[in-house]
Amino acid sequence: MPKVSMTVNGKPVTGNIEERTLLVQFLRENLRLTGTHVGCDTSQCGACVVHVNGIAMKSCTLLALQMEGASITTIEGIAPSPTELHPMQEAFRENHGLQCGYCTPGMIMSALDIVRRKGHDLDEHTIREELDGNICRCTGYHNIVKAVAAGARAMAK
C-alpha cells in the first residue's frame, strides 16, 4: 500500500493506505480524529469540511494520497489550547448554533473560511448564501447565521 505524509493539526503524520482511501476516512479511521463527519455521499452536506492549506474543502471528495505534503486542519485543531475555545466555537455555543452537533464541525470549518474570504463584518444575506455547501437538519439555520456573524466579529478582536 502506498505511503502518504501530511501535517494534521500541526503534527506530521504518515500512513500506508489503499489508493482509494478518502481524506475523511484517513482522518477518522487512521488518525481517529472523529470530529470530522460524513453525512452524505454526493459532496452536498458539508459535515466533512476541513481546511487544506488554509482553505475549506470537503474531505469526502479528496483522496488521502492527494494530500501528500499538505497541511490539514480539522475541528480538533482550531482551539488555541486544550482548555480554550476558538471564538467561532464559542459563538456557536453562545448563540445555540447547534442541536445534535453532527453538522457542527463542518459548519464551524466553513464559517472560518467565510471569514477568511469575506471579512469580519458579515451580513445575514452573505452568511446564508455562503453556507450553501453545509446542510443542517436541526436548527433551521437561524442561530447558525447569528453564530457565524458573532464569531466573525469576535475574531476581529
Added chain:
Amino acid sequence: MTATGIGAAVRRKEDIRFITGKGQYTDDVVRPGETRAVFVRSPHAHAKIKRIDTAEAARMPGVVAILTGADLANDKIGNLICGWMIHSKDGSPMKMAPHPAIASGKVNHVGDAVAVVIAETRAQGRDAADKVKVDYEELPAVADPAKAQAKDAPQIHADIPNNTIYQWSLGDEKAVGDAFRGAKHVTRLDIVNNRLVPNAIEPRAALAEYDAGTDNLTLWNTSQNPHVARLVISAFVGIAPEHKLRVIAPDVGGGFGSKIFIYPEEVVCLWAARKTGRPVKWTAERSEAFLTDAHGRDHVTHAEMAFDGDGKILALRAKTIANLGAYMSTFSSSIPTYLYATLLSGQYGIPQIYCEVDAVYTNTVPVDAYRGAGRPEATFVVERLVEVGAREMGLDPADLRKRNFIKQFPHQTPVIMAYDAGDYNASLKKAMELADVKGFGKRKRDSARHGKLRGLGYSTYIEACGIAPSQAVGSLGAGVGLWESAEVRVNPTGSVEVLTGSHAHGQGHETTFAQLVSERLGIPFENISVLHGDTDKVQFGMGTYGSRSGAVGMSAIAQALDKVIAKAKKVAAFMMEASEGDIEFKDGKFTVAGTDKSAAWDDVALNAYIAHKFTGAELEPGLKETSFYDPTNFTFPAGCHICEVEVDSETGRTEIVNWTAVDDFGTVINPMIVEGQVHGGIAQGVGQALLEGAVYDKDGQLVSGSFMDYSMPRAHDLPSFKLGLTETKSPSNPLGIKGCGEAGAIAAPAAVINAITDAIGTEQISMPATAQTVWSALQRANAARQAAE
C-alpha cells in the same frame, strides 16, 4: 428564577464536546477486531429472488461471511413487527405482512436487503457485495398509494388483497352527513400530503459485539429509544434474551422520528456478530439511507368542511389513503389513525367529525412517524379548509378562525381528544401584532410595484404531545405503555446523577433536565449530570418522540426528586434531632422550623450514606429514588404561525419574506432551546411546503434518492424567524409543560401554502410548491381567467 433554574436561557452542557469534535456517535465507536457489514440490496421494486450465488463473492479478499435470508430463516430469527394494533371498521385486525430483516424469496421495494457481506474493511465488503449474483424475476410494482387498491394493481403480500392493511374510521358518519345536508356552505379540497425523507444528518448506524465468555450481546446504535429497541429485538426478533442484550445509543445526530424504529440492519449486525464471533459495524451511506430509513407523510385525502350562514363550522369529513410502504414499520399503523384523525378538530369547536383512513402497502420504503407524525397532515387538512372556506365565503381568514375557536376548557372534541388548556385568541392576536398584519396591504402594493405577488397565510395549529397516558393508548391499540422513568442518584458528596429513559439527539436534555434539578434541590448546575441511552445504566425508558421528554420525562424526574427530598428530610431530622415534620427545605438548605438549626445539602447527602445518626431499622441508608411517571392526558401545544411570501410572477419563485410564530408550550424550561426547536421545526415544515418530495416513478424507483435530487432546505432558502410565546400551563403534568419539538413542522406547511395561494389567487397548488409548480398554477389561473372573460 435562578441563573440555572427553570426559565433561564442556560447555555448547553453538551455543546463543548460537539464544538470541539469530541462527540461520540455510533460510527465513532471502534471495537477491537471490528468488521464491516455491507448489504446487497434489491435494485427492483418488486421481484422474485430466483437464485443467489455467493461463491465468487466469498472468495474475495477480506470476506468473513456472506449471509442471506435463507440463513436468517435457518437460524429462526424472527420478523420485525409493528407494535400498534389497528382494527378496521368491520372489526377485523390490521393485516401485517411478514418483515424479515433480509428478504427471503421476494423483494418488495428498491433497497430491500437480499444478502449481507461481512468483511474486514468497508471497501472489501463493497467489492465482494458487487460480486454477489442475484437472479431476479421482475414483477409489476405499485408506488402510488392512490393506485395501490386498484383491481389491476399487483398484490404485494400473499393473503392481503387490494394491498389494504386496514380500513379504519373515527366519528359519527351519519351525524356528519346530516350536518352537511344542513350546511349553508361547503368547502371541498383534494390534498396530497407529500412524501418526505427525514434525513437526519447523521446516517443510521449499528455496531454489535458478542462476548462468548458471558454470552452477552452489546449493540451501539442510532436510536431514539434504546430500551424499546432491546425489547423488540429480544421479545419479537428473538436475537437474545433481554437481560443478555445491552443497547447503547450514544450521541445521536438527529432523529425526527426516523430513529425510533427497529430496523433490519441492527438485527443483522447482532446476528452476524454472534455468528462470526467478531464485532460487526454498519453505517448507512446517504443513498442507502434514502432507500432504508422510514419515510414520512404520503397521504392522499379528500376533505370537506360544512359551514352555517354565520361562518360557524358545522362538520368536517375526510377520506384518506395512507401509504405505509412495503412493510409495516414499528409504529406505522398509529400515525395515520390515532395521531392524525384525532387532531382534525384543530383549534375549533366542530360539532361533528368523521374520518376514514385506508392504509395501503406499496412497493416503497416503509413509512412511519416523521416530525409531527400525523399531526402535520391533520393540521394541513384543517387549516387549508378553514382558509379556503373563508376566501370562498368572502370572510377574513383570521375572523373566521376567531369565530370558531374553542374558548372553554376542558373541551371534548368529537374525535377522542379532551383539550385541557389553551388560549387560541391570545396567540392569534399576538402573532398578528408581531407580523404587522395591519401593514400587509401596503406591503402588498409595494411588492406589486416591483412585479411581485405578496401573500399572507395563517396556520393556527394544535397538536397532541406528551405522548401519552398508557391506559389511553392501550385502549387504542398500542402494544406498549407510554410512561417514562427516572432515577435520581444523590452521591455522598451531594452531586447528583439523573438517569432518564428519555433520549436526547439534539434536544439538550443534559441541560434542561439539570435545570429542573438545580431549581428543585438548590444545588449548582455543574454538580448535576444527566445520563441516558444505555440499557445497562438506565432501568427502563420509552425514549424520545412526540414531544414527550419535557411533559413526561421531566415529570418522572420531578416525581423522583420529590421522593429524594422527602427522604433527605428524614435524614436531616435525625441529624438535627428534630421531628421530621418540622424540617423545611429551601434553596439547598434544611432548617428546623422556628429554630436557627440548619444543615446544608451536602451534609445531609453525606449523612444519608455514612448512616451514623440513624439505625437501619429507623431508616435505610442511601439517597437514591426512582420514579415511573404516567401522564393523565396528552398535552395540547397550540399557536399561530403567519407566513408572508413574495412570488415572482415571471418565474414562480417563492420567497418567504416574514415568518412569525407565537406558540403556547405551557411552562418553558429553557427559552433558548425552545426557540431552537421551533426554528428547526419551521425549517422542516417549509421544506415540505416548498422544496422536499420523495418521488417514485411508476416502476417504484426512488428518483429523488440523494441530496443532489432531494432538495433539503439550505440557509438561503429560509428567513430569520420572529418568535413569541403565550402561556397556559398544562394541568396534565406536575410541571405544566406541553412540549415544543414538533410545533414548527406541524404549523408551517399550511401557513406557506395559504400564503402562496393568497398571493397567486388560486387554490390549486401541490406541495412542494417549487417555482415550476407555482408558475404552472399561475398559467392555469391566467388561462381560466381569460377563458371566463
